[in-house]
Amino acid sequence: MKTVPEIDGKTGICGVMGDPVGHSVSPAMHNAAFRALGMNYVYLPFNVSAARLAGAVEGIRALNIAGMNVTIPHKVAVIPLLDEIDPLAQRIGAVNVIHNKAGRLIGGNTDAGGFLRLLEGRGIDAQGLQVAVLGAGGASRAVCFALASRGAEITILNRTAAGAARCAAEMAAFTGRAFEALEMNPANLARSLAKAELVVNATSIGMAPDVDKSPVSRELLGRRHTVVDIVYNPIKTRLMRDAEKAGAMSVGGLDMLAWQGALSFEIWTGRNAPLDLMRRAAAGALKSYED
Numbered sequence: 049m050k051t052v053p054e055i056d057g058k059t060g061i062c063g064v065m066g067d068p069v070g071h072s073v074s075p076a077m078h079n080a081a082f083r084a085l086g087m088n089y090v091y092l093p094f095n096v097s098a099a100r101l102a103g104a105v106e107g108i109r110a111l112n113i114a115g116m117n118v119t120i121p122h123k124v125a126v127i128p129l130l131d132e133i134d135p136l137a138q139r140i141g142a143v144n145v146i147h148n149k150a151g152r153l154i155g156g157n158t159d160a161g162g163f164l165r166l167l168e169g170r171g172i173d174a175q176g177l178q179v180a181v182l183g184a185g186g187a188s189r190a191v192c193f194a195l196a197s198r199g200a201e202i203t204i205l206n207r208t209a210a211g212a213a214r215c216a217a218e219m220a221a222f223t224g225r226a227f228e229a230l231e232m233n234p235a236n237l238a239r240s241l242a243k244a245e246l247v248v249n250a251t252s253i254g255m256a257p258d259v260d261k262s263p264v265s266r267e268l269l270g271r272r273h274t275v276v277d278i279v280y281n282p283i284k285t286r287l288m289r290d291a292e293k294a295g296a297m298s299v300g301g302l303d304m305l306a307w308q309g310a311l312s313f314e315i316w317t318g319r320n321a322p323l324d325l326m327r328r329a330a331a332g333a334l335k336s337y338e339d
């Protein structure tokens with residue numbers, strides 16, 4: 049462990065803005081990384097209402113904040129307030145990281161990269177894989193983009209068919225691949241999961257406090273499936289528990305969370321992030337919320 053500098057006149061400030069942010073694990077994750085590397089930075093939570101978003105973004109400039117993560121509900125609304133959006137975030141249509149580069153605010157997206165690293169870390173090769181992606185929100189779009197870039201065959205299922213169709217059409221236009229879009233009802237889930245090899249939950253179903261909910265009934269899951277639930281709170285979701293009971297391999301959202309944080313850290317500081325330590329810090333913070 050390096051010597052940790054005191055907060056002083058040169059301390060770099062990073063943070064996360066969202067509403068709510070009270071249960072964010074990002075401060076624990078990033079401050080652990082700064083401490084471990086002996087870097088003179090702090091990472092703070094900023095609870096920003098939708099009405100104050102423009103003022104908060106101006107505040108990043110005015111206060112010379114080095115970097116900011118953006119979370120629910122601001123990932124889309126923040127886009128027109130920034131000076132530049134990198135091509136990946138433009139295509140995904142959501143920004144989860146802002147880099148203050150000498151006063152210019154650049155929006156990026158590390159959710160897609162985080163999801164890809166999750167797959168790589170678990171030895172999942174998406175090339176030619178039949179995938180059912182549940183949900184069509186910001187996280188789903190990052191997941192779909194990542195999977196399509198690796199050559200997966202994707203069906204998007206969403207509560208509203210129109211949401212699935214919109215997401216599929218935009219992702220197809222950006223990636224040049226065909227997507228199937230379906231309403232997420234019992235018949236379509238049964239049909240899609242019968243052919244899917246990988247199932248990804250990118251809805252918020254099962255997230256705390258609704259920890260007993262799952263988007264998929266257990267009978268539809270079997271040994272042939274790998275199930276990735278990007279929900280990370282709780283660390284083990286009902287969907288993951290059901291998948292394991294059905295003999296499927298299951299992966300939770302903690303890996304993706306740690307990776308999106310690590311990639312943000314690298315954008316702001318230009319240094320390699322201590323991924324394992326960040327993952328442990330995130331898990332520790334989540335456990336303290338669960339207890």
Ligand code: NAP
Nearest residue numbers: 183184185186187188207208211251252255278301304305
């Ligand atoms: P979002 O943009 O608000 O999208 C939410 C999605 O969930 C939409 O498709 C929505 O369907 C669906 N949904 C919500 N409640 C539902 C319900 N009761 N029944 C059916 N569908 C429902 O949120 P997001 O940013 O994509 O985040 C989604 C989840 O991913 C959250 O749990 C978030 O914590 C997690 N996430 C994890 C990571 C990570 O690093 N592991 C990163 C980003 C997000 P409609 O379109 O019909 O509303």
